[in-house]
Amino acid sequence: MLEARGVHKAFGPTRALRGLTVEIGEGEIVAVTGPSGSGKSTLLHCLAGILRPETGEIRFDGRRIDSLGDAARTTVRRENFGVVFQFGQLVPELSALENVALPLMFNRHGREESMLTARSWLERLGVEDCAGLRPGELSGGQAQRVAVARALVTGPRVVFADEPTGALDSLAGERVMDELTGTARESRTTLVIVTHDNRVAAYADREIVLRDGTVASAVTA
Amino acid sequence: MIGIARMLERGRSRRERVRGRLMAAGAALATFLLCAAANLTAFEIDEHHDYYSVFTDGMMRPGTMTALVLLTAPALAFVYQVSRLAAATRQRRLAALRLAGATPGETRLLGAYETGRSALLGALAGAAVYLPVNLAAQWIFNERVSPLPVPYVPGAGSSVPAVPLPLVAAAIVLVTAGGVLSGLAAGRHVVASPLEVVRRARLTRPRALDLLLVVAGAGLVFAGFNVVEMDPIWRSGVYVIGAGACVLVFGLVLATTWVIRAAARSAGRRAGSAETLLSARMVEADPRAWARALSVVGLTVFLGSAAGWAQTFVLFDVWSVSTFRMVIYVLVDLALLGAMVTSAAALVVHQAEELLDHRRSFASLAASGVPIASLGRVLTRQALIAALPVCLVAGAAGVAALSWISFSATPTTAWAYVYPFLRAAVVTALGVAAAVLVSRAARPVLRRAAAPGELRFE
Numbered sequence: 304m305l306e307a308r309g310v311h312k313a314f315g316p317t318r319a320l321r322g323l324t325v326e327i328g329e330g331e332i333v334a335v336t337g338p339s340g341s342g343k344s345t346l347l348h349c350l351a352g353i354l355r356p357e358t359g360e361i362r363f364d365g366r367r368i369d370s371l372g373d374a375a376r377t378t379v380r381r382e383n384f385g386v387v388f389q390f391g392q393l394v395p396e397l398s399a400l401e402n403v404a405l406p407l408m409f410n411r412h413g414r415e416e417s418m419l420t421a422r423s424w425l426e427r428l429g430v431e432d433c434a435g436l437r438p439g440e441l442s443g444g445q446a447q448r449v450a451v452a453r454a455l456v457t458g459p460r461v462v463f464a465d466e467p468t469g470a471l472d473s474l475a476g477e478r479v480m481d482e483l484t485g486t487a488r489e490s491r492t493t494l495v496i497v498t499h500d501n502r503v504a505a506y507a508d509r510e511i512v513l514r515d516g517t518v519a520s521a522v523t524a
Numbered sequence: 525m526i527g528i529a530r531m532l533e534r535g536r537s538r539r540e541r542v543r544g545r546l547m548a549a550g551a552a553l554a555t556f557l558l559c560a561a562a563n564l565t566a567f568e569i570d571e572h573h574d575y576y577s578v579f580t581d582g583m584m585r586p587g588t589m590t591a592l593v594l595l596t597a598p599a600l601a602f603v604y605q606v607s608r609l610a611a612a613t614r615q616r617r618l619a620a621l622r623l624a625g626a627t628p629g630e631t632r633l634l635g636a637y638e639t640g641r642s643a644l645l646g647a648l649a650g651a652a653v654y655l656p657v658n659l660a661a662q663w664i665f666n667e668r669v670s671p672l673p674v675p676y677v678p679g680a681g682s683s684v685p686a687v688p689l690p691l692v693a694a695a696i697v698l699v700t701a702g703g704v705l706s707g708l709a710a711g712r713h714v715v716a717s718p719l720e721v722v723r724r725a726r727l728t729r730p731r732a733l734d735l736l737l738v739v740a741g742a743g744l745v746f747a748g749f750n751v752v753e754m755d756p757i758w759r760s761g762v763y764v765i766g767a768g769a770c771v772l773v774f775g776l777v778l779a780t781t782w783v784i785r786a787a788a789r790s791a792g793r794r795a796g797s798a799e800t801l802l803s804a805r806m807v808e809a810d811p812r813a814w815a816r817a818l819s820v821v822g823l824t825v826f827l828g829s830a831a832g833w834a835q836t837f838v839l840f841d842v843w844s845v846s847t848f849r850m851v852i853y854v855l856v857d858l859a860l861l862g863a864m865v866t867s868a869a870a871l872v873v874h875q876a877e878e879l880l881d882h883r884r885s886f887a888s889l890a891a892s893g894v895p896i897a898s899l900g901r902v903l904t905r906q907a908l909i910a911a912l913p914v915c916l917v918a919g920a921a922g923v924a925a926l927s928w929i930s931f932s933a934t935p936t937t938a939w940a941y942v943y944p945f946l947r948a949a950v951v952t953a954l955g956v957a958a959a960v961l962v963s964r965a966a967r968p969v970l971r972r973a974a975a976p977g978e979l980r981f982e
């Protein structure tokens with residue numbers, strides 16, 4: 304459903320991805336691991352249509368998305384993808400509830416309806432008590448669960464997560480991973496997680512190990 | 525200490541260099557205007573000169589001086605705004621110094637040294653521009669009526685060139701001190717942590733001081749009008765009115781924070797779209813920054829609408845139309861235009877700061893599929909939410925403030941009563957338009973701020 308074929312991406316002299324090919328199936332949970340600087344985040348951004356590779360193709364549902372213009376890629380992202388980053392992706396000025404409702408409102412859903420849906424997602428992730436708090440008032444684990452709710456609220460087909468537990472201790476990290484993978488399996492959402500934590504990788508169906516911008520090995524759990 | 529400061533200065537980034545230069549430019553403008561105001565004290569009071577009475581008439585001169593001093597407000601606001609620019613980078617640098625062992629006092633001193641130096645350079649430049657302008661004016665006007673800083677001695681047939689040097693020095697000291705103080709204030713939040721998490725203090729309620737300033741200012745203005753009649757020789761009342769106006773305006777500027785916050789609150793409560801909700805909450809979270817940037821716009825709108833009453837009675841032939849009066853009105857409008865442009869510059873700086881502040885939020889929203897056009901609307905709506913109430917209040921206050929003039933005259937046409945309101949509406953719209961235009965002009969910068977690369981930084 305999602306594939307990268309012969310992808311090259313360089314930042315100036317740094318060649319982050321060197322002819323990389325991966326394929327990810329519908330409903331699959333994939334962990335991308337590898338040493339620091341091996342190109343994990345870059346791959347994620349390319350797959351999600353945030354960055355454009357110099358050569359190679361990115362396909363989603365068989366359709367090339369790397370050749371699309373900025374506006375068209377943005378539309379693909381908002382209709383099909385959700386993203387979770389390491390930390391800091393919540394808008395600090397909005398409450399947790401408003402943060403989760405925001406993607407729905409950007410998709411032209413009414414305010415009341417969006418808030419109701421957002422609240423049900425906060426409940427599902429066990430952070431409904433934080434609805435009125437701002438990100439600055441949340442703990443790291445709570446903030447990440449709110450971020451997961453924000454990524455899932457529009458019912459995306461693919462969720463991309465870049466070190467979603469990187470800033471958390473192991474207990475809080477496990478909780479976030481439980482919720483993320485649990486919900487993904489329930490709704491058959493494809494999940495691509497970048498991590499350097501073996502315990503996180505253990506949640507995945509498959510592990511893709513990167514080294515120097517190419518796939519070093521693929522391990523099926 | 526100075527050695528460290530020099531070392532830091534050599535390592536300044538391009539952004540900080542630009543900031544230094546902008547600060548110096550604002551300081552130069554402020555110094556020039558202060559010098560011009562000081563200059564007026566050198567005139568002999570003399571009421572015979574029709575065209576120059578703005579400078580020489582005992583009644584008008586304090587007004588002109590007040591106007592010049594008020595004109596420094598946008599310039600100083602600009603300086604302050606600029607000192608906030610790139611504050612994050614600068615704070616990180618100062619925080620790194622603290623980690624290297626500098627005490628809080630030392631980091632604040634370093635901050636003060638940086639801004640003080642820019643302000644001093646600017647002040648010297650401003651004075652350096654003022655002096656030749658002044659001397660040239662003396663040379664040109666000397667033989668005629670000596671309207672500029674030449675104490676005119678009626679009948680004596682000669683005049684002594686005068687430059688109020690002590691006052692010029694005072695202006696330089698004042699502007700430099702302002703720079704030092706803003707540097708000290710900017711160093712206030714620096715914490716000794718490489719992560720440098722600064723949480724913004726939330727505003728809770730209006731400070732009593734602001735209301736006190738408004739009341740005190742209004743009281744002084746009112747008292748001044750009464751003193752004018754009691755003291756026709758020294759006209760001390762005019763000075764009292766001038767001082768009162770300054771205090772009043774200062775209080776109003778502080779009050780804009782609460783006007784903006786209240787507007788953002790209600791917009792946020794009612795927002796039906798994501799763009800409006802986001803912009804309302806962003807304004808609500810930091811109304812002070814918007815108030816800083818918009819207070820001069822509000823001040824300009826206030827003065828611009830107030831001037832409408834004075835103009836209407838000349839335009840509609842109630843008072844005699846003299847060339848003198850027309851010239852004054854054109855001058856007033858030119859000064860207001862200048863103030864508007866300066867305050868628009870302050871808005872540009874604020875917009876840049878705002879984008880730097882929110883670049884992570886914008887980048888992550890863009891990554892999750894929010895189009896740049898929507899984020900652009902967020903910027904424009906923020907400007908609207910903040911500028912509309914400020915300009916409306918300022919415009920209405922301006923019309924109300926001078927409406928007493930209408931009691932002292934009986935105009936021949938109803939248009940004389942309509943004109944001030946029309947003018948106030950136009951000036952208000954101009955103020956809002958300036959804010960909105962600045963936010964629209966920032967869209968290309970937004971595109972860069974929302975680029976995925978911004979996700980890499982905390």
Ligand SMILES: Nc1ncnc2c1ncn2[C@@H]1O[C@H](COP(=O)(O)OP(=O)(O)OP(=O)(O)O)[C@@H](O)[C@H]1O
Nearest residue numbers: 314317318319338339340341342343344345346977
């Ligand atoms: N925007 C950018 N500008 C310049 N260089 C970049 C940029 N993004 C990535 N790189 C470089 O590309 C290489 C791969 O970076 P990437 O962020 O994909 O690594 P990573 O595997 O995610 O590492 P980590 O585990 O540390 O997050 C690195 O050498 C990095 O320096």
Ligand SMILES: [Mg+2]
Nearest residue numbers: 343344345465
């Ligand atoms: Mg990474």
